[in-house]
Every structure is written in structure tokens, then in C-alpha cells.
């Protein structure tokens with residue numbers, strides 16, 4: 001497909017790229033801090049380790065089409081461990097689920113890799129850009145420990 005045709009389709013269908021762009025590393029902003037705090041408001045197994053890592057997070061990449069952001073964690077930070085003792089991989093066992101202005105559902109997940117928090121993932125279920133970026137207090141926190149446990153690792 002030619003670039004022009006592809007550009008035209010993206011405009012017509014409203015698809016967005018969701019390309020995360022590098023930024024000058026910064027601490028979590030107020031929105032990110034509050035959303036993560038809500039995600040970690042459920043006391044799941046290993047909860048304390050997730051909380052302990054928060055001060056070591058720096059935001060290094062953000063998306064222009066959604067509030068998602070990627071992190072770098074100071075190497076001195078305590079690792080998040082699975083109950084087995086291995087560094088955690090996957091997502092925190094809590095999500096925020098809400099509805100955008102046009103009725104499309106969105107979800108917020110916190111990703112972890114090698115025991116380090118890597119990304120705050122905010123996405124509409126149809127992958128399009130948000131009509132209105134969700135407020136930090138929007139949506140409901142869900143325990144997704146069953147879903148996380150069933151996911152292949």
C-alpha cells in the first residue's frame with residue numbers, strides 16, 4: 001500500500017499510530033502518580049514491592065495519541081518478585097476500566113518486566129485515540145489476579 005493511500009485511510013477511519021516518543025526523563029506527573037496509586041490500591045500479593053519501586057521511576061517515553069507512558073527504573077530500585085521468588089513479568093494484578101465520551105471502553109494496565117515497572121498502558125478497546133483523555137479518578141479499579149495468573153508467562 002502506498003504511503004499516500006495509507007495516510008488517507010488513517011484520516012478516514014480515524015486510526016492512530018500510538019508511537020511512543022522519547023522525552024527528557026522526568027518524574028511521574030500528577031495524573032500518572034494518581035492512576036498508579038489507584039492501580040496499587042488493591043493489596044494483591046507482592047503489593048509492597050510494587051509500591052516500593054515507585055520513587056525510582058522516571059518517565060522516558062510518552063504517546064501523543066493517548067496518556068500511555070514508558071518508564072526507566074533506577075538500577076538501585078528493589079525488584080518486584082513473583083511469589084516464587086522470580087522477577088515479575090506481565091502486568092500488575094489490577095486494572096482500571098472505564099468508558100470514553102463516545103461509549104468505547106478503555107483499560108489501564110501497569111506492565112512489569114524483569115521485576116521492573118516498564119509502562120503505564122492506557123488504551124481504548126478499539127485502539128483509536130481518546131475523545132477525551134480520562135481523568136485520574138475516572139473508571140473503576142478491578143482485581144484481575146485471575147486473568148493474570150491464567151496468562152502464559
Ligand SMILES: [Zn+2]
Nearest residue numbers: 018063065066
Ligand atoms: Zn498511544
